[in-house]
Amino acid sequence: MNREEVIKNYNDYIIGSYTKTGLVFVKGKGSYLWDIDGKKYLDFFPGWAVSGLGHCHPSVVEAIKAQSSLLIHIANNHYHPWQGLLAKKLSELSFGGKVFFCNSGAEANEAAIKLTRLYGNKRGRYRIISMENSFHGRTLATVTMTGQPKYYEPFRPLPTGFGYVPFNDFGALEKAVDAQTVAVIIEPVQGEGGINVADREYLKKVETLCKEKDILLIFDEVQTGFGRTGKLFAYQHFGVIPDIMTLAKTLGGGFPVGAMIARKDIAELMGPGTHASTFGGSPLACVACLGVLDAIEKENLLENVNKAGAYLRKKLYSLKEKYPGIVRRIKGLGVMLAIELDRDGAELVNACLQKRLLINCTHGNVLRIMPSIAVTGEEIDEATKILDECLAGIK
Numbered sequence: 001m002n003r004e005e006v007i008k009n010y011n012d013y014i015i016g017s018y019t020k021t022g023l024v025f026v027k028g029k030g031s032y033l034w035d036i037d038g039k040k041y042l043d044f045f046p047g048w049a050v051s052g053l054g055h056c057h058p059s060v061v062e063a064i065k066a067q068s069s070l071l072i073h074i075a076n077n078h079y080h081p082w083q084g085l086l087a088k089k090l091s092e093l094s095f096g097g098k099v100f101f102c103n104s105g106a107e108a109n110e111a112a113i114k115l116t117r118l119y120g121n122k123r124g125r126y127r128i129i130s131m132e133n134s135f136h137g138r139t140l141a142t143v144t145m146t147g148q149p150k151y152y153e154p155f156r157p158l159p160t161g162f163g164y165v166p167f168n169d170f171g172a173l174e175k176a177v178d179a180q181t182v183a184v185i186i187e188p189v190q191g192e193g194g195i196n197v198a199d200r201e202y203l204k205k206v207e208t209l210c211k212e213k214d215i216l217l218i219f220d221e222v223q224t225g226f227g228r229t230g231k232l233f234a235y236q237h238f239g240v241i242p243d244i245m246t247l248a249k250t251l252g253g254g255f256p257v258g259a260m261i262a263r264k265d266i267a268e269l270m271g272p273g274t275h276a277s278t279f280g281g282s283p284l285a286c287v288a289c290l291g292v293l294d295a296i297e298k299e300n301l302l303e304n305v306n307k308a309g310a311y312l313r314k315k316l317y318s319l320k321e322k323y324p325g326i327v328r329r330i331k332g333l334g335v336m337l338a339i340e341l342d343r344d345g346a347e348l349v350n351a352c353l354q355k356r357l358l359i360n361c362t363h364g365n366v367l368r369i370m371p372s373i374a375v376t377g378e379e380i381d382e383a384t385k386i387l388d389e390c391l392a393g394i395k
């Protein structure tokens, strides 16, 4: 099949809900991708943070290979060894909760919404407050919880019980909390909303408010989780502990997995029949996640994020100094970084693409630079050299 044939199949048979780059990829390894014509690309936005260890990490590939000839799927009314093993690790590595497995970030957030309903119904409360510019998924409930009208407006009528407040504004949250409020959901670093890092003091105040008012604090760590910020979970930077945390993306190293972890006493509300996922927590999915955890530990990837993140940040700051008229600021945590431009970022993303560097632009003018957590200094040099050339080419 050639490039044109691949694209024709999409045009003829795939629902066109995605904006396309025009690239057709057939192979990936670490930070690199190869297209159907054999051209090599440096990927600094691997799968929107899904391939967080880089493409086809050996630890994930080997785990999937071995498991796929043993047992791929077993229904959740039976047991298998790997789901409990993975849940135990996730629980011990975070705040000691219990886990529900699903297949995506939106599903993990749906599970969290349903759990808050179970918690709130007994108390006559149901309302969830989320942040403006947040992103929580595309199902009807999670898109409603997403504090960006452009995503939910076309889908009215929407589920009820959601409200929004500005991010990092404690006064606004305090005012918005009412007798019906059961939960607050926050991304500790907003991803799609423009790489906005929460203030430590803000999160501490939110945690205290939630405790005082018996409100559940949910951290959506779908994008920030699994090492991206330099800790296994981003909440660990801030000295606060959520009641519920949602994960996906890097968790499966490219394999579709989502998880909701909830404080044990809350988790117990989800008894038999209350929630389910046919595919959730399959043997194949769980070994992929165990492979990711294994690589993070054996290859000291959290340390790598801290070192490589500091180096990448330094290089981005030097671009800011070199192009003060174009680069407004550098922001982010670990290898979840962004260049805020004084203009729309589409031209720069396209210029990078021409030079075979993949990055992303969100929120109009924020370039998301989110390489694999195993990124090397040489790859950072290569990427920032291309960014430099592309910034130099801007009129």
Ligand SMILES: Cc1ncc(COP(=O)(O)O)c(C=O)c1O
Residues within 6 Å of the ligand: 048, 103, 104, 105, 106, 107, 109, 135, 136, 137, 138, 187, 191, 192, 220, 221, 222, 223, 224, 248, 249
């Ligand atoms: C913070 C956050 N939550 C939820 C989601 C939705 O995840 P998924 O696309 O796997 O449903 C995303 C996706 O980008 C995300 O960044």
